[in-house]
Amino acid sequence: MYILMNGQLIGEGEGHLSPSGEALFYGYGLFETLKYHNKKIFFLREHLERLTLGCRKLDLQLKIEEALIEEWAYQLIQANQLPTGTLKITCIKSQDHVDVILSIRKNVYTNKDYEQGFKLCFTEVKRNPYSILTYIKSNNYLENLLVRKEALAQGYHEVVFTNVHGKICEGAISNIFFVREGILYTPAVECGILEGIMRNKILEIARGLDLRVEAGGYTEEDLLKAEEVFITNSLLEIMPVVEIEGKQFNLHKNIVTQTLRKQYEDYIGAQQ
Numbered sequence: 001m002y003i004l005m006n007g008q009l010i011g012e013g014e015g016h017l018s019p020s021g022e023a024l025f026y027g028y029g030l031f032e033t034l035k036y037h038n039k040k041i042f043f044l045r046e047h048l049e050r051l052t053l054g055c056r057k058l059d060l061q062l063k064i065e066e067a068l069i070e071e072w073a074y075q076l077i078q079a080n081q082l083p084t085g086t087l088k089i090t091c092i093k094s095q096d097h098v099d100v101i102l103s104i105r106k107n108v109y110t111n112k113d114y115e116q117g118f119k120l121c122f123t124e125v126k127r128n129p130y131s132i133l134t135y136i137k138s139n140n141y142l143e144n145l146l147v148r149k150e151a152l153a154q155g156y157h158e159v160v161f162t163n164v165h166g167k168i169c170e171g172a173i174s175n176i177f178f179v180r181e182g183i184l185y186t187p188a189v190e191c192g193i194l195e196g197i198m199r200n201k202i203l204e205i206a207r208g209l210d211l212r213v214e215a216g217g218y219t220e221e222d223l224l225k226a227e228e229v230f231i232t233n234s235l236l237e238i239m240p241v242v243e244i245e246g247k248q249f250n251l252h253k254n255i256v257t258q259t260l261r262k263q264y265e266d267y268i269g270a271q272q
Contacts, residue, residue, distance in 0.1 A: 004076045004102040007068070015101065022093040029092030029139040030054045035107060035235050037084045039077055042234065042268065044070055046197045051089060054136045060091055060098050069100065076102050086235055092139065107235055117242030117251050118157035118231065120171070122220060123147050127161045127169040129192030137194055148172035158231060160223070160244070163192045167217040174233045175199040178218075178226035179256045185222070188215040198232040205263050211256070228254040238264060 005015045022028035032047040048066040055062040073087055082104055090101045125147050133140055151159045151172075158171040170176055170193040177186045184206050189195050206213050223229065229241035229249055238261045240251050 001104070002076060002079045004072045006100055007072055009075070009079055012103075017092070017099065018094045021095050023099070023139070027138065027140040027142075028058070029060070029090060030058060030137050031088055031090040031139060032137060033234055034087045034089070035237070036077065036087055039074070039083050040271075041070075041073060041077075041087060042271075043197050043201070044073070046200075047089070047234070050137070050197065051091065054138070055091055055098070057132070057136055058093075058138070060093060062091055062098050062100070064100055069102075072100075072102055076104055080104055082106070090139070109236060109239075114240065115251075117240040117249070119155065119243040120158050120160055120229075120231075120241055121151050121154065121156040121245050123151070123159045123161060125161065127163040127192040129163050129165075129169075129190060131192075134192045135189070135194060144172040160220075161192075162220065165217075166219060167191045168220060168223055169193050171231055174231035174236060174239070176223070177202065177230050177232065178223055179228035179254075180222075180226050182256070183212045183214055184256060185214050185216070185218060185226075187218060191217055196233055198234050198237060201267075202232055202238065202260060202264070205260060205267060209259065209263060228257050230254075230257045230260075237261075 001012050002009050003012055003015060017023060032051050034044060034047050035042045048069060052062065052066060069089065086105050086107050088103050092099050125143065128134055147159050158174055160171060160176065161169045163169050167187065168176060169187050169191050175186065175193060175196040177184060187193055203213060224244060224247050229244065231239050231241060240254055240257050242249055242251055
């Protein structure tokens, strides 16, 4: 498999990073993960805009135009002959410059996952809504990785974080939505979440359906009283939740979730 590093197409094992760079020492950098299908990258403009904004917030001097990164992305897809999969764009601090690394891999989610739904659990690890990094897709991802690894070992697919004030926030790799009495709820950004590209698309679609949408501060109890729950990210898109720590959700009756999935599929189809 090939990767692209600063515009140069190389083998995965051929890239070299500075052993004394801030990326290695401090995890100084950020990334975007995107889905692509039939060589078409989904929401590339939105991801690149968030990447550029994140670089500014981290004082990463990204001197490469978004249009050139887009060109590199399609070049990498073509070189690897993988027409459908996952694209990752990473920007890291390497002493006096920023390295831009593009890589691709297969998308691991299957139709069976959506038919069966995901199982979620809560974690005692708390989100800090006052942290700068909470709102940036930074390379400081170890906490998410460790918490989700523990959840996977217990038979769950994803975790639910609450913040220091006891309000639900997000998953390790996803944003959270729930439905009660026909209203679609999601934690507000200020609760301490990464504002997902897919989260914003779902909110846009929901409002287009005249679905009542509320973004606010909610508790674990609020989530467990829901009639439907689903999680989102750019790879999962809309993943139904079948269970949260023993509380079951009937995937045959999650009408709002099914409607949003259908509308999203139509939206994507219209973009092709």
